[in-house]
Amino acid sequence: MxxxxxxxxxxxxxxxxxxxxxxxxxxxxxxxxxxxxxxxxxxxxxxxxxxxxxxxxxxxxxxxxxxxxxxxxxxxxxxxxxxxxxxxxxxxxxxxxxxxxxxxxxxxxxxxxxxxxLGEAVYGAGRGANSMLMVTLGTGVGGGIIQNGQILMGESGVAGEIGHMTIDPYETESCGCGKKGCLEQYASATGVVQRAKRLLQEGDEASSLRHLPRMSAEDVWAAARGGDVLAMQVVDFAAERLGIALANAGYIVDTERIVIGGGMSRAGDFLLNKICPAYQKQVFPHCRNKEIVLAALGNxxxxxxxxxxxxxxxxxxxxxxx
Ligand SMILES: [Zn+2]
Missing domain, CATH: 3.30.420.40 (ATPase, nucleotide binding domain)
Structure with a gap:
């Protein structure tokens, strides 16, 4: 063996x-x-x-x-x-x-x-699909494209690097990569927490997040699930931008399945129920039924x-x- x-x-x-x-x-x-x-x-x-x-x-x-x-x-x-x-x-x-x-x-x-x-494609949530785009929502946003059991590498090794797809060319703050307006700035755990903090600072709206000594992205998703209006604004914003990125990626690679992983994917179906409509809004009608599923292998x-x-x-x- x-x-x-x-x-x-x-x-x-x-x-x-x-x-x-x-x-x-x-x-x-x-x-x-x-x-x-x-x-x-x-x-x-x-x-x-x-x-x-x-x-x-x-x-x-x-x-x-x-x-x-x-x-x-x-x-x-x-x-x-x-x-x-x-x-x-x-x-x-x-x-x-x-x-x-x-x-x-x-x-x-x-x-x-x-x-x-590749791990998800061979052993996890991508099994049975010929092609798959995976997006990892962690501290940053990572990605990968798998076709017939092979990683699409690209000429410079950046194929599938969806986290640094420009979503907002008018952004004034910089991403860790040095560019401005990358998906990672909006849809990563870091981005979600930063946006929540900014909204809390800018207004005096009541929010359960206001009293947390240290806020994590998980707290924001939990608050949103509990109906917290400010937290809902934050996750809707993240999902909207992720939906744009997934749709844009689809116009290039059009994989059979999209797999969402990383720490934020622990928000589960609540996260998928935000991402799917945001994606569907951006694609041709006949692409709206693409399978978007949660990763299965965790760490x-x-x-x-x-x-x-x-x-x-x-x-x-x-x-x-x-
Ligand atoms: Zn970037």
């Missing part, structure tokens, strides 16, 4: 899973991400953990069919990671370097949002997607050494 290591490298934590052919995570580990300009120490940390897992499970390196890695930065088809703001790495041929340090091949790498989308999407990178031959940048 084939085993894969799925590795999700985040800015603070690295999640590692020993994944079976069928997508079960048999062993899980988490380790802190060492920050710095050199990826080698991080890869050495990963190597040690993988060796521990192999020893515990009575497996050899040769029993592993490959390693998939999700990384928080743009990755191009040539296997180059073009920097990670969160960790401090510059441009690096990460797959090749990882194979050298860890000694298992092949190593496949991909951008974290795109890899999570496992990265690790499973990373394993799926190897299984599906995505982002394969180092060959199996026999």
């Amino acid at each position: 084939s085993h894969y290591f799925g590795i999700d490298i985040g800015g603070t934590t690295i999640k590692i899973g020993l994944v079976s052919e069928g997508g079960e995570i048999g062993v899980r580990r988490e380790l802190p991400t060492r920050k710095g300009a050199d990826p080698t120490p991080v890869l050495q940390d990963i190597r040690m953990t993988l060796e521990e897992i192999l020893a515990e499970e009575g497996l050899e390196r040769a029993d592993i069919s490959g390693i998939g890695m999700a990384v928080p930065g743009p990755v191009t088809d040539d296997g180059i990671l073009h920097g990670t703001v969160n960790i401090g790495w510059g441009d690096v041929a990460l797959g090749q370097l990882a194979q050298k340090v860890i000694g298992i091949s092949p190593v496949c790498i991909g951008n974290d949002a795109r890899v999570a989308a 496992d999407a990265g690790v499973l997607g990373a394993a799926a990178l190897v299984q599906k031959g995505n982002g394969k940048h180092s060959e199996k050494v026999e």
Whole structure:
């Protein structure tokens, strides 16, 4: 039976899973991400953990069919990671370097949002669909396009980067990427909280959010669900802009299904009931029935997607050494 290591490298934590052919995570580990300009120490940390897992499970390196890695930065088809703001790495041929340090091949790498989308496509809410657009509503807004089990990479590695689609060219505040008016500024957890705070500051309308010492996007969605008028304005605004982005994306890729994930997707059907009409308002009538569903894998999407990178031959940048 084939085993894969799925590795999700985040800015603070690295999640590692020993994944079976069928997508079960048999062993899980988490380790802190060492920050710095050199990826080698991080890869050495990963190597040690993988060796521990192999020893515990009575497996050899040769029993592993490959390693998939999700990384928080743009990755191009040539296997180059073009920097990670969160960790401090510059441009690096990460797959090749990882194979050298860890000694298992092949190593496949991909951008974290795109890899999570692949995980959902192969093992989660995208199963059975030929094509899928995933949008991750977290601290930022990520995205990925999957067609027939393959990530659409694009020439510069930004295909599916829906969070930085310009929604409002007249916005005066800047997005984290340096542009102004990106979807992320309106539809991310950060954007939702900022807008709620601004509305609270600008008016003196009664709102249950006014008395919270620290406000999260979850609080805003909960208040909106409870009928809080100000919170409702905030989530309607976010949903409207997300609807515009999904419709615009549809005019380019027209996927069979749209999957909504990330922390904010915990607002569940209430969130979908806001997004769907906002999307339908922006598309041709015959596109209105597109399936828009919630992600199914939660925090496992990265690790499973990373394993799926190897299984599906995505982002394969180092060959199996026999
Ligand atoms: Zn942006």
